[in-house]
Amino acid sequence: MIRWATFDCFGTLVDWRHGIATGFELLYPGRGAELLEIYNRLEADVQAETPVRRYREVLAETLRRTVAEAGLELLDDDASVLGTGLPYWPVFPDTRAALTALREAGWRLALLTNCDRDLVGQTQRRLQVPFDVVVTAEDAGEYKPGHGHFRRFAAAVEATPANWVHVAQSHFHDMVPAQALGIPRVWINRHAAPHDPAIADAVLPGLDGLAETVERVHAAAR
Known part of the structure; x- marks a missing residue:
């Protein structure tokens, strides 16, 4: 799978x-x-x-x-x-290692971003870890927390809650719509925001340990 x-x-x-x-x-x-x-x-x-x-x-x-x-x-x-x-804009120090660990564990990676194709394309050179799919606001025709990014991605690769985990920092833009769509999710609460953590399947303060957390959330959702 x-x-x-x-x-x-x-x-x-x-x-x-x-x-x-x-x-x-x-x-x-x-x-x-x-x-x-x-x-x-x-x-x-x-x-x-x-x-x-x-x-x-x-x-x-x-x-x-x-x-x-x-x-x-x-x-x-x-x-x-x-x-x-x-x-x-700087890449967080924990980003590249976390993405690399997921790829090494067999996960495919995608970006669902509130950005334009040209801007995120320039950003990808700084991430230095390849992504298999990128869905932008330009592609979706709307910005998150709208559901366009998620629906477009799901249709493109036949992703379902059984083979998909979404990871994001924004409670408003990402955790809320992912919950509404039943997508397993990891909230990266980098700034100790006081939002309800129960909306996520797991909460981390950064990307350290992400691969293990994604595996656990995925297993629980199956």
């Missing part, structure tokens, strides 16, 4: 918070952490308003709204800073 481990990319494998905060620091030194929190609150609304909007445009529009809410000035050209910097 082919077994699939699917991943969110940004926030789970790549340090999304660092990338967003650093982009703001380039424009507004000393304000990165503050503006990150505003941005984090606004981005899902921007995605929901226009589900077919490319992620590069989501980044720019959410940045504009963040800066406006903070009462700061923004040069028109500066709105592109997040999309320009995204391919250089």
Whole structure:
């Protein structure tokens, strides 16, 4: 049986918070952490308003709204800073080893990402571990927590809850829809978020020990 481990990319494998905060620091030194929190609150609304909007445009529009809410000035050209910097956002130190361990254990890997094809393609060179399938928001025609990524992936490779475990950091974008669809899931709670852990089949603070956890969750779901 082919077994699939699917991943969110940004926030789970790549340090999304660092990338967003650093982009703001380039424009507004000393304000990165503050503006990150505003941005984090606004981005899902921007995605929901226009589900077919490319992620590069989501980044720019959410940045504009963040800066406006903070009462700061923004040069028109500066709105592109997040999309320009995204391919250089750092990979978490535990990412490559965890992905490699899963591949060595016989799992096939896929990305289900709220991103554009071109941006995630540039990010994959930094991950350095190959993925067998990539489903983007551009492919799905919507952003998670919509179910488009999951349904498109399942149809493409005939994945079912019997041969599939989803791994992600975002409770809202990934754990909630995966639970609704009955997909076994591992929540990577990197920031000790106070959400209900019972929504996941397993919870880890990072990717260390992921291969063993995915095996256990998979076995319990069969």
